[in-house]
Amino acid sequence: MPTRTALLEEVIPLTLDGYAYSGRVVHQPDARIAPIVFVGGAFQYQNAWGRLEQGCLEAASVITVDLPGWGGADRLPARFGFDFLAEALDQLLSKVAPCPVNVFGASYGSAVAYQWARQHPERAGRIALFGTMSHLTPAARARVRRTLELADQERHEEFVQCVLEGMMCTSPRVTVSRRATVSRCLARALRDMSADDLTKYRDNSLRLLANSALPSGPPVRVPVLVATGEHDPLSTPALSRAAATRCADARFTTFKEADHLLHLECPAAVVDLLTRFFSGDSLDGLDYCYPVEYLRRPARGSVPAPRPPKEH
Secondary structure (H helix, E strand, O other): OOOHHHHOEEEEEEEEOOEEEEEEEEOOOOOOOOOEEEEOOOOOOOOOOOHHHHHHOOOOOEEEEEOOOOOOOOOOOOOOOHHHHHHHHHHHHHHHOOOOEEEEEEOHHHHHHHHHHHHOHHHEEEEEEEOOOOEOOHHHHHHHHHHHHHHHOOOHHHHHHHHHHHHOOOOOOOOOOOHHHHHHHHHHHHHOOOHHHHHHHHHHHHHHHHOOEOOOOOOOOOOEEEEEEOOOOOOOHHHHHHHHOOOOEEEEEEEOOOOOOHHHHOHHHHHHHHHHHHHOOOOOOOOOEOOOEEEEOOOOOOOOOOOOOOOO
């Protein structure tokens, strides 16, 4: 028997400048907040958000996307920047969600969400950026280049280990929730990458190296939540907090006993924090993260409050 989610799911094929991609909407008829848009990282597909999607569906319709360059979309050459990806995201949202939406950008996808929110503040409700950073450090740049070398040389096991060590905390002196299970799952996914997946990984990595800092210019004006894992070796707490200070009305926190792979290590906590923030509820006194800092910088005009959901 089809599930209720399957009955309410809609897939939208799109093309931008000849590059095919798609979006996906899971409608929640009883939504209490505006739709939540998931923009994922380099190894995430639009239909593979699992517990995060199911948890957020209790409060809102969920929109996911395979933007050009990853998932089931066409390959996107590295010469296209994050502005092109933000345009592709906007084309999807213009079609399926003309009302304001809440956007969750994770890791690589946080740069796309940030760019889109800067360009379309009137259509952004609230923005959550998890696993983001103000810039790519020299050490991180070197590791990304090393993964590309290993992939090009078909040294697959070394490639897998290099990616894992760049995204996960391996120190035995600290506790990371579900570390062994998450490591096995990610390693298996990396080993199963097709030739097309590896080509897209290369393009996306070169794009990241060419656009390794948040763009300059006016800050994001809508309310923003920035978070990362306390042990994240890639988007470290310091780098994530620096990214938060670039926004006009930001909140910043770190998840306890977590690293870069928050959606796999502590999905229930991620869902709780996202839905609280997108609902405009209090973020005080949460036991799974450290106290939320409120980082407000002077800006002209008022920052919009959370918007109620609308029919779409």
